[in-house]
Amino acid sequence: xxxxxxxxxxxxxxxxxxxxxxxxxxxxxxxxxxxxxxxxxxxxxxxxxxxxxxxxxxxxxxxxxxxxxxxxxxxxxxxxxxxxxxxxxxxxxxxxxxxxxxxxxxxxxxxxxxxxxxxxxxxxxxxxxxxxxxxxxxxxxxxxxxxxxxxxxxxxxxxxxxxxxxxxxxxxxxxxxxxxxxxxxxxxxxxxxxxxxxxxxxxxxxxxxxxxxxxxxxxxxxxxxxxxxxxxxxxxxxxxxxxxxxxxxxxxxx
Numbered sequence: 001x002x003x004x005x006x007x008x009x010x011x012x013x014x015x016x017x018x019x020x021x022x023x024x025x026x027x028x029x030x031x032x033x034x035x036x037x038x039x040x041x042x043x044x045x046x047x048x049x050x051x052x053x054x055x056x057x058x059x060x061x062x063x064x065x066x067x068x069x070x071x072x073x074x075x076x077x078x079x080x081x082x083x084x085x086x087x088x089x090x091x092x093x094x095x096x097x098x099x100x101x102x103x104x105x106x107x108x109x110x111x112x113x114x115x116x117x118x119x120x121x122x123x124x125x126x127x128x129x130x131x132x133x134x135x136x137x138x139x140x141x142x143x144x145x146x147x148x149x150x151x152x153x154x155x156x157x158x159x160x161x162x163x164x165x166x167x168x169x170x171x172x173x174x175x176x177x178x179x180x181x182x183x184x185x186x187x188x189x190x191x192x193x194x195x196x197x198x199x200x201x202x203x204x205x206x207x208x209x210x211x212x213x214x215x216x217x218x219x220x221x222x223x224x225x226x227x228x229x230x231x232x233x234x235x236x237x238x239x240x241x242x243x244x245x246x247x248x249x250x251x252x253x254x
Contacts, residue, residue, distance in 0.1 A: 003028055003062045006077055008117055009054045010101040014040065021068065022050050023101055024058065025117065030108040031100070034060050034071040049074040053083055053093040055118060078118065080125040089124055092135050096120070099142060099227070102236040113145035116203075123203045130207050132216055136223040137198045137206040148172065148230050150199040157196045164188045167195060167222050169229040185225050191218035198223075 005028035013021045020039040025031045039046045049056055055078035061070040083089050100117065104110070120138050124131055143149055150172025157174050165176045166184040174196045178184075187195075190211065198206055198219075211219065228235045 001062045002059065002072075004057070004059045005029065006114075006118065007056045007058045007074075008097070008100075008114075008121070009050055009052050009056065010097045011052060012050050020046075020050055022071065024056075025100055025104060025114065026058070026109075027111055027114045028109060029062065030110060031104045031106050032069055033067065034058075034069045036071040036074070039071075046071070046074050049076060051084070052097050053080065053090075053121060055080065055121060078122060080121060082125050083121070089131055092131060093121060093124060095135060096138050098236050099139065102234065103142065103146060103227075103231060110145050113141060116141045120203050123207065127207055130209070132220070133198075133206045133209050133211070134203060136195070136219050137201075137203055139223040139227055140195075140199045143172070143227060143230070146230070150174070150195070150226070152196045152199050154196075157193060160189045160192055162189060165192050167192060167226065169226060172199065172226060183229065185222055187218055187222055188215065190215045191222060194219045195222050 003026075005026045007024040007026040009022055010025055010031070011023040015021045015035060018038050018040050020036045021033055022036060023031065023033050036044075036046050036050055038044050039050055054076065056074045057077040058071060059073040061072060063069070083093050096117070117138070120134050120141075124134050127134070140150060152172070152174060156176070159176050160174070161176065163177070164187055165174065166178065166186050167174055168180075169183045169185060174192045177186075194209055194211060194215065197209065
């Protein structure tokens with residue numbers, strides 16, 4: 001069966017002398033792997049499209065019993081010129097695609113999350129400020145797609161005082177300090193309120209959220225901890241560590 005669909009490139013690996021294997025998150029079929037024969041040859045019909053974070057229109061031959069689908073065509077459907085030139089944006093986008101590659105189940109279409117992913121990459125490419133806000137926003141959309149969206153109760157959020165509060169790791173509830181014997185992550189009021197806001201808002205509102213460097217770092221630690229609590233085995237940390245080092249360098253330079 002010939003499938004034409006939009007796709008986000010998650011990862012590529014060389015295959016043989018001239019080809020590539022690409023992991024794609026597609027609107028029609030979810031996450032799957034394709035082989036692009038001859039993609040590494042000069043003048044290949046795939047051009048430079050098969051790069052992580054690229055948003056493409058693809059055509060491939062699909063057979064349910066086959067692990068590798070055959071890629072026939074790929075072209076840019078959403079051009080993102082700054083992602084590859086801006087170190088901060090590149091690092092953020094690579095963390096997003098790494099999380100999607102490892103955590104999304106294979107061949108399970110998730111059109112709502114696909115739309116959110118496609119949208120956040122466009123916002124990341126275009127925004128001149130506060131690009132870091134989009135990573136925790138994406139992580140919370142991913143949590144929802146995987147079945148553990150944070151359970152935010154606005155009354156609890158509003159009760160958090162200047163001393164801060166806690167994130168309940170099992171439910172994503174944000175609340176004041178409690179004596180309940182459940183795993184929690186302690187955090188400042190600002191970081192917890194930001195977590196609650198990003199769990200319920202759109203990326204444009206996320207970009208308007210003002211946090212200082214310390215609060216932003218704390219927020220990222222909350223979203224990472226929340227994801228890792230629910231997926232402790234095989235949780236991807238490599239690009240997260242790269243992002244952490246970049247964050248520290250930006251913080252020290254600010």
